[in-house]
């Protein structure tokens with residue numbers, strides 16, 4: 001695949017303890033997404049694995065994961081949790097003890113903290129066939145888009161998230177866990193990929 005002319009997509013994140021978006025793959029598992037600028041994909045494969053590549057690379061896991069539409073992304077979380085990267089191993093890297101306890105308490109071990117839009121730039125590649133839910137593509141660069149959804153149990157962090165990412169509308173759900181995914185889906189059912197009709201936080 002070559003450069004994309006449809007740069008808006010969807011993805012998921014976890015939140016760091018200070019309310020910033022965090023990816024699951026290094027180097028962005030600990031390094032928060034920046035306020036306005038783009039993150040750039042990095043390949044972690046060493047020379048013995050024929051890397052590192054100019055990410056994203058066709059037969060590698062490198063690149064920033066994006067879904068072209070919301071329904072693919074929600075299906076990925078529901079049906080392919082092992083491929084989402086949202087595993088206890090991943091969030092152990094991202095969060096502190098209180099974060100782990102909160103996730104367990106709310107039953108969101110395989111549900112992300114944040115679902116929202118991204119704007120991509122540069123080259124894109126198809127999904128990594130062994131590592132990504134169907135429909136994923138991998139971008140060279142990506143930036144936070146127009147809307148970020150937080151599940152209800154993270155409402156206390158909404159003002160902090162809004163300060164970090166002032167160009168995104170931060171929407172707090174009424175529900176948490178899998179019910180929250182249905183809520184987001186119905187919020188966007190009338191205008192997939194467009195503006196959000198959810199109540200403001």
Ligand SMILES: [Zn+2]
Pocket residue numbers: 043044045051052053055057060061062
């Ligand atoms: Zn690579």
